[in-house]
Structures are given as C-alpha cells and as structure tokens.
Amino acid sequence: MLTSLHRIIYVSRSLLRGDEDQVAVELRRILAVSRRNNASEGLTGALLLGHGSFAQVLEGPMGAVEHAFERIQDDPRHADLVVVEVGAVAARAFPDWSMAFAGAAAAGVAPRVRAVLDQVAASSHATAAESVLGLLDGLIRREAEWAMAH
Ligand SMILES: Cc1cc2nc3c(=O)[nH]c(=O)nc-3n(C[C@H](O)[C@H](O)[C@H](O)COP(=O)(O)O)c2cc1C
Incomplete structure (x- = not known):
C-alpha cells in the first residue's frame, strides 16, 4: 500500500541558553x-539553528x-x-538524513535567517517555506561536500 508522504516546515525561537559550548x-x-x-519512524529532515531561531523540515508518513x-x-x-508549510509532498527533500543539522555560523547565513523571519512576520508562509528549504539544502550540501573533502 502506498503511504502518502507528508512534510511540515516550521520556525521557532530557540530557548537554548548559556555559552556556545552549553548550546x-x-x-x-x-x-x-x-x-x-526519526530513523525508527521513517522520518527524515533537516534542522537549522541561526540568529536565535530554529527552522526544521520534517518529512515522512503522515x-x-x-x-x-x-x-x-x-x-x-x-x-x-510558526508552521509555514504542512501537507502532502511528492518526494523527500532530505532522503538521506534522519535529521541533518546546519549550524548558521557560516558567513552570510544570519541575513538569510532574518529574511525568513521577516517573511513569517509578513505572513508570507509559502515564501518562507521555500526560503527554509533553499537555505537548508544549500547548507547541508555544503557541509556534506566539506566532509567528503576532509
Ligand atoms: C528544535 C527541536 C527539534 C526537534 N526535532 C525532533 C525530531 O525531529 N524528532 C524527534 O523525535 N524529536 C525531536 N525533538 C525532540 C522532541 O521535542 C522530544 O524531546 C523527543 O522527541 C522526546 O523523545 P523521547 O520520548 O524518545 O525521549 C526536537 C526538539 C527541538 C527543540
């Protein structure tokens, strides 16, 4: 039987406190x-922490x-x-990751996270969802390439 694939994308405010090591x-x-x-439940996805905010993509059986x-x-x-996208999707965006992680220490990420938060504040949820997917996809690909090269 075909199980339909679902995806949820949200942003949230991190309450992780302390210095860099504690976080x-x-x-x-x-x-x-x-x-x-996630591995035992057939879920995949990616998580970003940057600019004091989380953004997460979670995908799998509904x-x-x-x-x-x-x-x-x-x-x-x-x-x-704030849930910016929820519903059925045709394919997974992060099929190889039970939960990929992108730290936003890399230069140029903070403004893009801020842009996502502005889109959420303006209720442009579909645009925010696209931005989160693009941002995470780019960051995770970059980290995977770095890991392969080192
Ligand atoms: C930003 C954020 C993202 C999280 N993502 C996941 C996730 O993808 N899957 C998951 O099982 N728990 C996730 N958690 C943890 C859950 O909130 C919860 O602590 C956990 O699922 C409890 O699991 P346990 O009952 O096996 O201890 C996340 C927590 C935070 C703060």
Whole structure:
C-alpha cells in the first residue's frame, strides 16, 4: 500500500541558553534523540539553528510526522512555533538524513535567517517555506561536500 508522504516546515525561537559550548551540548542531545526516533519512524529532515531561531523540515508518513511534531511542539527548548508549510509532498527533500543539522555560523547565513523571519512576520508562509528549504539544502550540501573533502 502506498503511504502518502507528508512534510511540515516550521520556525521557532530557540530557548537554548548559556555559552556556545552549553548550546552545543544541548543541540547534540536534541539531534541524538531526533536521529534515533526519526530513523525508527521513517522520518527524515533537516534542522537549522541561526540568529536565535530554529527552522526544521520534517518529512515522512503522515502519522509519524504528526506524532513527532506533537512532541516537538511541547518541547520547552523552543517557543513561538510558526508552521509555514504542512501537507502532502511528492518526494523527500532530505532522503538521506534522519535529521541533518546546519549550524548558521557560516558567513552570510544570519541575513538569510532574518529574511525568513521577516517573511513569517509578513505572513508570507509559502515564501518562507521555500526560503527554509533553499537555505537548508544549500547548507547541508555544503557541509556534506566539506566532509567528503576532509
Ligand atoms: C528544535 C527541536 C527539534 C526537534 N526535532 C525532533 C525530531 O525531529 N524528532 C524527534 O523525535 N524529536 C525531536 N525533538 C525532540 C522532541 O521535542 C522530544 O524531546 C523527543 O522527541 C522526546 O523523545 P523521547 O520520548 O524518545 O525521549 C526536537 C526538539 C527541538 C527543540
């Protein structure tokens, strides 16, 4: 039977506090749990942290996406979640990643994250969703290329 593929894209405000190392430790915890759960539930996606905000793409079978998102929504490590896209998609954007991560330390990323937040503030959700996908796709491809070259 064909299970329809669902995708949710949201942005949220990070409540991770402390210095760079403390944030990195908490992020590693989030990613470890996410990768374990997502792998066993057929979920893939990507997460970005930059400019004090998270942006996440989560994709997979509808029920699994909904269940995971319920947990994520209740997580006290972020707030003010805004869903910019939800619904059926034809294909996964991040088929090879149980949860890819892009830190936005790279130069030029902060303005693009700010642009996404401006689009959300202007209720241009479809544009924001496109921006998040483009941003994450570029960052993750760049990190994968870097990893292959080193
Ligand atoms: C920004 C953010 C993204 C998250 N993404 C995921 C995810 O993709 N999958 C997941 O299972 N949990 C994710 N979590 C963690 C969940 O909120 C929750 O802590 C976790 O699913 C609980 O799993 P457990 O019951 O196995 O401990 C995320 C949390 C945050 C703050």
